[in-house]
Amino acid sequence: xxxxxxxxxxxxxxxxxxxxxxxxxxxxxxxxxxxxxxxxxxxxxxxxxxxxxxxxxxxxxxxxxxxxxxxxxxxxxxxxxxxxxxxxxxxxxxxxxxxxxxxxxxxxxxxxxxxxxxxxxxxxx
Amino acid sequence: xxxxxxxxxxxxxxxxxxxxxxxxxxxxxxxxxxxxxxxxxxxxxxxxxxxxxxxxxxxxxxxxxxxxxxxxxxxxxxxxxxxxxxxxxxxxxxxxxxxxxxxxxxxxxxxxxxxxxxxxxxxxx
Numbered sequence: 001x002x003x004x005x006x007x008x009x010x011x012x013x014x015x016x017x018x019x020x021x022x023x024x025x026x027x028x029x030x031x032x033x034x035x036x037x038x039x040x041x042x043x044x045x046x047x048x049x050x051x052x053x054x055x056x057x058x059x060x061x062x063x064x065x066x067x068x069x070x071x072x073x074x075x076x077x078x079x080x081x082x083x084x085x086x087x088x089x090x091x092x093x094x095x096x097x098x099x100x101x102x103x104x105x106x107x108x109x110x111x112x113x114x115x116x117x118x119x120x121x122x123x124x125x
Numbered sequence: 126x127x128x129x130x131x132x133x134x135x136x137x138x139x140x141x142x143x144x145x146x147x148x149x150x151x152x153x154x155x156x157x158x159x160x161x162x163x164x165x166x167x168x169x170x171x172x173x174x175x176x177x178x179x180x181x182x183x184x185x186x187x188x189x190x191x192x193x194x195x196x197x198x199x200x201x202x203x204x205x206x207x208x209x210x211x212x213x214x215x216x217x218x219x220x221x222x223x224x225x226x227x228x229x230x231x232x233x234x235x236x237x238x239x240x241x242x243x244x245x246x247x248x249x250x
Contacts, residue, residue, distance in 0.1 A: 018143070020135040046135075091233060094233070101219060101222055104219055108156070
C-alpha cells in the first residue's frame with residue numbers, strides 16, 4: 001500500500017464507492033468477469049429497481065461501469081460490467097478502506113485489550 | 126462476527142460513522158481514553174474548525190461522543206470523549222466494514238489472482 005494512503009486514508013474515501021449500496025454493487029461486479037444482469041445485481045445487492053438504476057447511473061457517469069443494453073430475442077437484457085478504470089480505482093479505494101479500518105482497529109485495541117476485530121481478516125481467503 | 130452482519134454488511138454501513146471525516150474522528154477518539162481537545166482532534170483529523178464543529182454536532186446528537194466545555198484558568202477548553210454507547214456501536218460498525226471489505230477483497234481476488242489487498246491486515250498489530 002502506498003505510504004500517503006496509510007498516512008491519510010480518509011481523503012481517498014471521499015469517493016463514489018463509499019456509499020454502501022455502491023460498495024455492494026462494485027463488490028458484486030468485481031467477482032463477475034462476465035458481468036451481471038440488472039436482475040442478478042438487484043438480487044445480490046438487495047436493492048429496488050429504482051435504487052439500482054440511480055446508483056448505476058452514478059457509477060456509469062464516473063466511468064467505472066459499462067452498461068450494455070441489448071435484445072436477446074424479443075427481450076431486453078441489461079448487463080453491467082466493471083470497466084478497467086473501475087476495477088483499478090475500486091482496488092485503490094479498498095486499500096484506503098483497509099488503511100482506515102486498520103487504524104481504527106489499532107486505536108480500539110489499544111484501549112480494549114480483548115478487542116479482536118481483525119480476527120476475520122486473518123483467516124485465509 | 127455475527128452471521129447476519131456477514132450476510133449483509135451493507136445495511137449496517139448506513140450509519141453516522143461511515144462519513145469519512147467522522148470515521149477519522151471516531152478512530153482518533155477510540156485511541157484516547159482521556160479524550161482529545163478540539164485542537165488535537167482538528168489536527169489529527171486534518172479538519173477545519175467549521176467542519177470539525179459540524180461533525181461533532183452530528184456525533185453528539187447521535188449520543189456517541191460527549192463534549193465537555195470548561196474554563197481552565199481564563200481559557201475555555203473543549204474536550205471530546207467517546208461515550209460507552211459510542212464505543213460499542215463504533216466497534217459494531219467496524220465489524221460491518223470488515224465484512225464488506227472482506228467480501229470485496231474475495232470477489233476481486235477471484236478475478237485477479239495477483240490481488241493481495243489484505244496483506245496489510247494480516248500483519249500482527
